[in-house]
Amino acid sequence: MSRRPRKKTFSEIPTPATIESFTHDGRGVAHVNGKAVFIDEALPGEQVEFIYTDSRKDFAEGKVVNLITRAENRVQAPCPHYGVCGGCSFQHVHVDAQIQIKQDLLCEQFKRIGKVDIPPLWEPLVGEHWGYRRKARMGVKYVAKKDRVLVGFRERRNPFLAEINSCAVMHPLVGTRLVELGEMIKSLTIRDKIPQIEVAIGDEKCVLAVRVLEPPTAEDKEKMREFAHAHDISLCLQSKGPDTITPLDGEPTVMLTYELPDHGIEFKFRPAMFTQVNYGINRQMINRVLDIMALTKDDKVLDLFCGLGNFTLPLAKYAGHVVGIEGDLPLVNHAKENARHNNIENVDFFAADLTQDISQMPWANAHYNKIMLDPSRAGASEILHHFKRWQPETIVYVSCNPSTLARDAGILVNELGYTLVTAGVMDMFPHTGHVESMALFTKTQ
Numbered sequence: 001m002s003r004r005p006r007k008k009t010f011s012e013i014p015t016p017a018t019i020e021s022f023t024h025d026g027r028g029v030a031h032v033n034g035k036a037v038f039i040d041e042a043l044p045g046e047q048v049e050f051i052y053t054d055s056r057k058d059f060a061e062g063k064v065v066n067l068i069t070r071a072e073n074r075v076q077a078p079c080p081h082y083g084v085c086g087g088c089s090f091q092h093v094h095v096d097a098q099i100q101i102k103q104d105l106l107c108e109q110f111k112r113i114g115k116v117d118i119p120p121l122w123e124p125l126v127g128e129h130w131g132y133r134r135k136a137r138m139g140v141k142y143v144a145k146k147d148r149v150l151v152g153f154r155e156r157r158n159p160f161l162a163e164i165n166s167c168a169v170m171h172p173l174v175g176t177r178l179v180e181l182g183e184m185i186k187s188l189t190i191r192d193k194i195p196q197i198e199v200a201i202g203d204e205k206c207v208l209a210v211r212v213l214e215p216p217t218a219e220d221k222e223k224m225r226e227f228a229h230a231h232d233i234s235l236c237l238q239s240k241g242p243d244t245i246t247p248l249d250g251e252p253t254v255m256l257t258y259e260l261p262d263h264g265i266e267f268k269f270r271p272a273m274f275t276q277v278n279y280g281i282n283r284q285m286i287n288r289v290l291d292i293m294a295l296t297k298d299d300k301v302l303d304l305f306c307g308l309g310n311f312t313l314p315l316a317k318y319a320g321h322v323v324g325i326e327g328d329l330p331l332v333n334h335a336k337e338n339a340r341h342n343n344i345e346n347v348d349f350f351a352a353d354l355t356q357d358i359s360q361m362p363w364a365n366a367h368y369n370k371i372m373l374d375p376s377r378a379g380a381s382e383i384l385h386h387f388k389r390w391q392p393e394t395i396v397y398v399s400c401n402p403s404t405l406a407r408d409a410g411i412l413v414n415e416l417g418y419t420l421v422t423a424g425v426m427d428m429f430p431h432t433g434h435v436e437s438m439a440l441f442t443k444t445q
Helices: 095-114 178-186 218-231 279-293 312-316 329-341 402-414
Strands: 015-018 027-032 035-040 047-055 059-067 135-143 148-152 196-201 206-211 234-238 245-247 256-260 265-269 300-304 321-326 347-351 370-373 394-399 418-426 436-443
Touching (some): 095 418, 218 234, 265 312, 279 394, 279 418, 402 418
Antiparallel strands (some): 234 245, 256 265, 418 436
């Protein structure tokens, strides 16, 4: 008979500590008896008392119970659920300090991992700090003891769903309606058969794709329909993978959209497709890319990891020709649809796994003088060595992981003969530890 592992217990007696530095995910670092301790909600320079929440051979974790001295950039977290919900880790830090911390982290990663000189930095791209998030996967859990359905995110460093009533970083169309959404789900016969909801909000419409482990009854569907109509959203069912997302019986299929008004482009996308969560920062990011690439009709551009064409189509507005490459075939097909929707003809899209050998593919043997890439958190190290064949004069690299950007910068600078000209961060995810950044490389003369 298997037994549940015992939960570690630690002394509740507070331990004093001086916070020396900061981790990328918003924890203060102290050393106690020679061991590093990562302490939630502690800031560099502060004197605190903490209790241990975990201890391992090489490090320990803790949380602040008494704040003896305060850092200048400490603020009162406005969200009542902060510290319990794991969705945010930076709310106790002033927003200006948050972005400075992320910029410092990017520089530190360039130096330590990439072994490259720190370039002059762009001004950070910043925008709205609240209600910015338009894409999310929220957990759902029926808690019988409380006779309540929880909707939201997991607790900090805990697998359980946090008991929250609202989410300040989510778009208010959803973030202010978590309780009503939970109440509606509680009224269903399948209330304990719904593990998650995929949230997708476009410029004008909102879709909630409800993952169902069992089919809802006709009465369930009617309750869901009434909720959707009352709150002006589209509510869909998802029985298995993303391709099974379908509207309720008799309801229209909603195609979401977002615009790039500066460039006269409108994107269409389905709920489960990847899009940037923060439209304001996305628009600023695209404008910066276009400014630094300074495109003319003589330019042939390669856009790697192109998704549904978020960069590809605006690039094509100003370049002679653009080729977009993406590993997800449905996204490639949708990118083609978006090009047709916007009457953009000087663009081609191809599906390819960019972690594999692409040397025999026709598009890979063409010439490109400028390259744009926006890879996943894993980075782009496998494809970078193909740059020897292309020899682009300009490379713009957008990253959601400063560690892999720094690693790849090391490859471009130290192995392939490029110069890291400038770089900077973008506040795509305020109040969280996520760091979005961009770097410009040019061929060393």
